[in-house]
Amino acid sequence: MSDPILSLTGVRADIDQYHILHGVDLRVPKGELTVLLGRNGAGKSTTLRTIMGLTTVTGGQVRFRGEDITGQPTPRIARQGIAFVPESMGIFSLLTVRENMVLAAVSGPMDEQRLNWIFELFPPLKKFWNRPAGNLSGGQKQMLAIARAVIEPRELLLVDEPTKGLAPAIINDLADAFEQLKQQQVSILLVEQNFNFSRRLGQSVAVMNDGGVVYAGQMAELADDEDLQQELLGLGLGAHQ
């Protein structure tokens, strides 16, 4: 396993008065796609939000490229090179695809070469460039959300459940795009519930339960071990999503 670009050690975090994370240990290897799995309410979204400085950290450490970023303000964490696509996607429905992208390029005009790379990753964005984002399909909106996150170079991409509510054909297109991001050695931490999507893309995997990581390893091992899947995720034989 290569060096981690991101590591969490014993991270505890609260939302309001609730203790949600109870000591999360997680390593995201550089240049790989890591999937964070777990049942509903296990703490996956909260882990992403905690990395971005959006919860109250009460213990432990988050390190990015070896530097301690625990509890830093969110804009500073983003500027250091972490992009975040929340489950709500954060796109502007009334603005065109182009306007959404222009707003995401906060450091200045969009880099044309990078934009062409994004069009290769997500052809529908080029096709619907001057259409309101609200008119896009669910999968295309997800593509726009990811495109906004990577329009400026980012070393680590956090994506929260991109397949949620998408039809299988669209999930397949999205998986193709993630394959390409992987080939570009973008480090990615993906929260997912869809095990087939996860096993196709994931190199490393961590499984959460009740605010902590209960399993971490290579995805190939978990994908081959149906008993372990059943134990950790409640997936039945042949009943993968």
Ligand SMILES: Nc1ncnc2c1ncn2[C@@H]1O[C@H](COP(=O)(O)OP(=O)(O)OP(=O)(O)O)[C@@H](O)[C@H]1O
């Ligand atoms: N704003 C909040 N106030 C109180 N509790 C919250 C809040 N947000 C999340 N929680 C609780 O924190 C726990 C972890 O939630 P989280 O959303 O991180 O889980 P998850 O693994 O991402 O699951 P899901 O796939 O359902 O989103 C859950 O018990 C949830 O009810």
